[in-house]
C-alpha cells in the first residue's frame with residue numbers, strides 16, 4: 448500500500464498533476480482479503496501499461512526501490528518536482544484504516560498531496576476524481592462539494608425520472624436491499640434521505656450486527672455464484688430485492704416466488720432492460736444515435752440471442768474484466784456494458800450528449816434520455832446509480848420482477864474452478880471463447896459440447912485468482928452440470944490439475 452502511494456503520486460505527475468484515485472478494497476472477496484484499485488484522471492481504471500509497472504514496483508526488494516522508481520520516472524517522463532495529488536478512499540474492512548495510513552504515508556513520502564475521503568464506494572471515488580479533474584483542476588480539492596455533487600447528481604435525476612409516471616401497473620416503490628455488510632448499506636441510507644418517499648428501501652446486512660461480516664453469506668457475488676438468496680433478508684414472496692457487493696460497484700436483483708423458488712436477475716438482465724429502454728427512447732425521439740451492447744463470454748446465451756434477434760441491437764463480446772468492456776463500449780454513441788455478475792454502466796459519446804441536449808426542448812423522450820445520462824455514473828459500474836436507473840425503467844414500464852424476467856428464459860449454466868500448477872498454461876483467443884493451449888484441450892471441449900443440446904462451454908485462466916475457470920450452459924441444469932464437470936476433468940488432465948480430480 449505504501450508503494451502504491453508512491454506510484455499514485457508518480458502517476459499524478461505523469462498526468463500534469465491531475466488527481467489520481469487510490470481505493471483500498473477487495474470488493475466482493477472475503478473480509479480478511481485486501482486490495483487496491485488505482486483510478487486514472489478521467490475516472491477510468493489505471494492505464495493497462497501501468498499494471499505491470501505496479502506489479503514490479505510492489506515486488507522489488509527495499510534496496511532496489513529507489514532505482515525502480517527512477518526507472519518509472521524515466522519511462523513516464525514525469526517531472527518529479529511538479530505537484531502530485533491523490534484521492535484516497537477505502538471500504539469498510541477492519542484492515543482499511545491501517546492500509547490507508549500506509550498508502551497516505553507513501554504519497555506524502557514522495558511530496559504528494561492527499562485528500563482522504565475515508566469510507567466511500569469505489570464508484571464514488573471514480574466520480575470524485577473525474578469531477579475534480581474536469582471542472583476544478585485549477586483549485587484546491589473540495590471533498591464536501593464533491594460528495595454533495597455525487598448525491599445530488601444521482602438523487603435529483605432519479606426524482607426527475609419518477610415525475611410524470613402515469614401508471615404504476617405492477618410496479619411497487621419498495622424494495623429490500625442487501626448491503627453485504629459494507630459501504631453500500633451506508634451509502635444507501637444516505638441516499639434515502641435525498642429521495643424520500645420516491646422509493647422505500649429497507650436496508651439489511653448493514654453490519655450493525657456484530658456477526659455481520661462483509662460479503663459473508665450475502666452480497667451480489669454470493670447471490671450470483673450460489674444462485675440463492677442471501678442470509679439476513681426476510682423471505683417475503685415476490686418482494687423485489689437487490690444485493691450489492693463489498694465496494695458497491697456491482698448489483699443484482701432477485702426475488703423468491705410464492706412457491707419458494709429463487710429467481711435471479713443478473714447483469715445480463717440489467718443490460719437487456721436498459722438497452723431496450725434506451726432503444727425505445729432513441730426511436731421515439733427520432734434521434735440518429737447508434738446504440739450498442741457489450742458482454743463477455745459469461746453472458747447467458749439466451750440473453751445474447753434476445754439482444755441480437757429480438758431487440759436487434761448490435762452486441763459485442765470481449766474478454767472478462769470491466770476495463771475491456773468499458774473500452775469497447777466507447778465505440779458506440781451509447782454503449783451499454785455489463786458483466787453477468789452485475790458490474791456495468793452506460794457510456795455516452797459527446798456527440799450523443801450534444802444530439803440529446805439539442806432535442807430536449809421539444810421531445811419528451813429526449814428529456815428522459817438526458818435524465819438517464821444524469822442518473823448514470825459513466826466512469827465505472829455503480830451499484831446505486833444502476834439501481835436508480837433500473838427502478839426508473841421498471842416504474843416507467845409498470846413492471847414487477849416477473850414482468851422483467853418474461854423477456855427471455857436463461858439457459859441453465861454452471862461455473863466451476865480447477866486448481867492447476869500453472870494457470871498460465873491455459874491460453875485463449877476469440878474473447879476467451881476458444882483456447883489455444885494446452886494442445887488438445889479445445890478439441891476435447893468441442894467434442895463434449897457437440898454431445899450437449901444447446902451446449903456451450905469455455906475455459907480461461909482467472910485474472911484475480913490462481914485457478915482456471917470453467918463455464919458451461921445447456922438446455923437443462925443436469926446437462927450443464929455434466930458438461931461443466933467433464934470440461935473441468937479435461938482441464939485437470941491436460942493442464943496439470945492439482946489435488947482431487949473434479950467429479
Ligand SMILES: CC(=O)N[C@H]1[C@@H](OP(=O)(O)O)O[C@H](CO)[C@@H](O)[C@@H]1O
Pocket residue numbers: 474745767768769786788790908909910911912916
Ligand atoms: C467470472 C467472473 O465473474 N469473473 C470476475 C473476476 O475475474 P476473473 O478474472 O474471472 O477472476 O473478478 C473480476 C474483478 O472483479 C470481474 O471483473 C470478473 O467478472
Ligand SMILES: [Mg+2]
Pocket residue numbers: 474475692693694695696697
Ligand atoms: Mg466490487
